[in-house]
Amino acid sequence: MMAPLPEDYRHFLRELRPRSVAVLPVRGPDRTLGLWMLLRFSPEPYGADDLLLFREISDRTALAIENAELLRQAHDAVRLREDLVAVVSHDLRNPISAISMVATALLRRGPQAEGLDKGVRRIHAAADRALRMIRDLLDSTQARVGELPVERRPFDFQEWVRGVVDEVQLAHPGRVILLHTEGPAQGAWDADRIAQVVTNLVGNALQHSPPGSTVRVDARALDGEVLLSVHNDGAPIPPEALATLFEPFRRGPGAGNQPGSVGLGLFITQRIVQAHGGRIEVRSRAGEGTTFTVHLPRDVAPPRE
Incomplete structure (x- = not known):
């Protein structure tokens, strides 16, 4: 009634x-x-x-x-989840960064006692994985609501890539990473973001290739741009996986249960490259391995509104 x-x-x-x-x-x-x-x-x-x-x-x-x-309820739930991730990730980053810095300092002192050296490397690797996951979670939240911010400054691309590759090599002493650089590569990019791109791509290549194989990194200067390619000799990426390779929370078929990734690395890498006005391509074939190629313009473009 x-x-x-x-x-x-x-x-x-x-x-x-x-x-x-x-x-x-x-x-x-x-x-x-x-x-x-x-x-x-x-x-x-x-x-x-x-x-x-x-x-x-x-x-x-x-x-x-x-x-x-x-x-509306779903949006509120997503916003609450992302706020929680952001707060927790931010609070965890500082203590884990301190652990990572101390472990790095110990490793750079040279060989320690056999048991101590092995333990320090494990601490360094665990802290590095935790920091990558925290950074990726924070970046993915920002990337889904807008473009990742970049702060450009002039630097030598080749020298910066060499330093980042050295850090990755330090964390993977049992692997071979070969770096080839060619030509002068001055330009203006966000150094920290470029370090993320190099770390993500080299880490991805190490993860998806046989333990005894070599990962090759090539940094070259071209007219108006720099080119970064990372190659591994792992199994080819299936064609059906290529279509969703750069989507968030996607892990490659060879990742298995390996720690250190939540499936955000390639998604964030693509967003960083796009925020610099560049593009990323992948080529993967049986017998040839997999190569990720990044093209980054060198000119200093004004930030987009």
Whole structure:
């Protein structure tokens, strides 16, 4: 049983003096969401077909309102999750960074006692994995709502890549990483973001190639741009996986249960490259291995609004 119309509605109807009035509740699964009020001023009254149409409109309206409410709740849940990830990740980053820096300093002192040296390398590797996951989670949250920010400054691309590769090599003493550089490569990029690109691509190559194989890194200067390529001799990427390779939370078929990745590295790498006005390509074939190639323009483009 419906409640009587409020006085202001009745006053509204008396002022308009319609010939016919149809009032239909807009009902959700467990509540009434509102009312449809339809007025006709012509002499013909509403008929059965009209009421059937009105009920259909009312039902569709209720469905739209319920869906909009569910969508709002989903957005709120996603926002809460991303805020929680951001806060926790930020709070964890500082203590883990301290652990990583101490482990790095110990490793650079040279060989320690056999057991101590092995333990320090494990600490360094674990802290490095944790920092990468924290950084990737923070970046993925930002990348999904907009473009990743970049802060350009002039530097030598070749020298910077060499330093980053040396750090990756330090964390993987049992692997061979060969670096080839060619030509002068001065330009302006975000140094920290470029380090992420190199670390992600070289780390990805190490993860998806046989333990005894060599990972090759090539940094070359071209007209107006620099080129970075990272090659590994692992199994080729299946064609069906190539289509979604740069989507978030996608892990390659060869990743298995290896730690240190949540499937965000390539997604973030692509976004960093795009934020610099560049592009990234991948070529993967049986017998040839897999090569990721990054093209980065050298000119200093103004940041996009």
